[in-house]
Amino acid sequence: MSKKYHFIAIGGAVMHNLALSMVDKGYKVSGSDDEIYEPSRTRLQNAGILPQEKGWFPEKIKHDLDGIILGMHARIDNPELQKAKELGIPVYSFPEFVFEQSRDKKRVVISGSHGKTTITSMILHVLKYHKLDFDYLVGAQIEGFELMVRLSDAPIIIIEGDEYLTSPIDRRPKFFHYHHDILLMSGIAWDHFNVFPTFENYKEQFQILAEMTPERGTFIYCKEDSHIVGIAEGLKSKPFAKIPYGAHPYTIKDGETFLLTEKGEIPILIFGEHNLQNLQGAKEVCLSLGLTDGQFYEAIGSFKGAAKRQEVLAKSASSILFRDFAHAPSKLKATVQAVKTQFPERKLIAVQELHTYSSLNKDFVHNYVGSFAAADVAVIYLNPKAVSLKKLELMDEETLKQAFGRNDLRLFTEIKDLKTFLENQSYANTNLLLMSSGNYDDMDLSVLKNKINQNPQA
Template identity: 75%
Template sequence: MSKKFHFIAIGGAVMHNLALAMVSKGYVVTGSDDEIYEPSRTRLFDAGILPAEKGWYDEKIHADLDGIILGMHARIDNPELVKAKELGIPVYSFPEFIYNQSQDKKRVVISGSHGKTSITSMILHVLKAEGVDFDYLVGAQIAGFDLMVKLSDAPVIIIEGDEYLTSPLDRRPKFFHYQHDILLTSGIAWDHFNVFPTFENYTEQFEKLVAMTPKNGTFIYCERDPIVKKLGENCPVNTATLIPYQAHPSQIKEGLTSLLTDKGPVPIEIFGDHNLQNLQGALEVCKSLGLSADTFYKHIQTFQGAAKRQEILAKSSSSILYRDFAHAPSKLQATVKAVKNQFPDRKLIAIQELHTYSSLNKDFVYNYAHTIDDADEAIIYLNPKAVSLKKLELMDEPTLREGFQRNDIILFTDIQKLKDYLEAKSYQNTNLLLMSSGNYDDMDLSLIKEKINQNQ
């Protein structure tokens, strides 16, 4: 008989993908949530597991359930969770459940404040192209993969290891649960200000993670990051295999990047020093899994990037509109620098929507100092409603200019005014870069795209 699991907060990005993966594996799945947005809603509906009504209903919890999977969005007093605990039904966070399903596999965990999704996506792309059998958990929808989660009988699983809290019942980082065999750490830059109140507290989580490396395990680390380099050099597991890496050697010609290899240049579709570091990390993981460098180079040429990472929305011979997920200071700086270095002769207009709790907090904004310096024009967008929901104070232009250490920053707090401003511009010999973990209030970009596509 198929096992039965109920999801509390089924609508989340990873949660609904895990639910769909479990349906495809033959489990009986039910769920609840107080809000379910697209694309989760349609995908759950198509799979026949969309909750009939929004909200929490303790009658959905019964003794026949084999387990509860608890999302971070749920509160600790959630009535379904309370009843599950009363009935003694096992409650798993999704990281705990992923580990539960992968104990007999080789577990590869990709960690770091930035680059996790990109590195994981590169590894998945290469393994799939080579026909390797593997499972995975990745934090974004990526090209060529229907789901963000796959669970099967494959001998290896690639996991994007997030440092954010596990669940309302478990205030530890998610990546502690996966018990890695191979660990990669890309870089460390203070994030999740609301959870890790000091940089030292944040860094400590990664120190603990590295210490969890098994005696015969592997730690792959970016030595370009001084904090990560120290983690590698001071790794307490003296029998682990330590593999430091830097950005892969490359060249740029006429706006196109190629990897420099022993067998000549290998053209790739991604660019920027940050992505070249990510690529080298992905190469080291693939080699640790038994693939050759030549195999990696053959397949990485067709990798187009993870969703919303340097994603091209419009393009002509003289201008490009990019969208990027960059939101933390290190991500913002790397993305702006990459686009400017790729097209040094073009004007760069960079727009950052501050959307996360950390970025909207005036006590944190100084961490953004000089992150947008490489842009020729710098714009910040703040949604007053988002600020209010987080119970924070709306920052003004002088505060932002002081925080970013840039005196010509322009602030918009009205999406229509920002849209009008951008639509009035000429984009001849100009790149436009939109950065955010939000969505600019679903700003209509059609006229801007049209202007850029028509530039010749």
């Protein structure tokens, strides 16, 4: 008989993907949410599991359910959650449920403040290229994969391990629940200021995770990050394998990056020092799973990148419009530097939408100092509504100039003004980089795209 699960907060990005993967596996799935946006809404509707009404309905929670899957969006006093507790129905966070579904698999967890999605995506790309059977959980929609989650009878699972809170009733990082066999750690740079009030507290979560590596497990870590090196040095007496990595050797020719290998130069579609670190980390994971150097190189040349990671929205012979997810200080700095290094002769206009709680917080924003250093033009967009929703104070241009260390920084608080400013720039021999974990209030990019695609000398 098919098992039945109910999702509390089914509309979230990962939650609805998990729900769809469970439908594919043959489970009976229901759910609730107080708001469901696209593309979640249409995808749930097509699968026949879109809630009929918005809101929470305790009457949906019945004895015949095998479990509840609780999303982070739900509140601790959620009426459906309370009913489930009254009835004694097992309640899982999505990381706990993913672990329950993968107990008998080899579990690979990709952790770190930056690069997680890209490294995970690279590994998935290589495994899929070679037609290997695997499950996965990744934090973005990636090309060639219909869902962000797959749960099947595959012998291995690749998991993007997020350090954010597990659920409203479990304040521990998600990545503690996966119980990895192979752990990769890409870098530690303070993030989630609202949850981890000090850097030491934030770093401690990664320390605990590394110490959870089993006796016959593997710890793959970036040797370019001093914080991770410190963690690795504290694990010297542990019996598991420890594999350090740095950026894969490469060269840049006319805006194109080539891997330097024993069998010659291999062109790749991504660029930037941090991405070459990501690539080497992905390679070490693939080798730990039994693939060869040759198999990795054969596959990685066709990897285009994860969604919103150095994504090219428009391009001409002398100009490119990039969109990137970068939002934390380390991500912003690495992305700006990567684009400038790849195209040193081109002017770089870099725009950052401050969108997260940390980035909008006056007590945290100084951590962005120097992150725009490689940009020729530095621009910040702040949405007053986003600031208000997070109950924070709207920062002025002078505060941001000091925080970022750029006296020439431009601040926009109206999307129409930013749009006009960008459309009035010349893009002759100029790249434009739009960075955010938000969406710039759905700013219409058609004029910018046309200007860059068709008339770069304007």
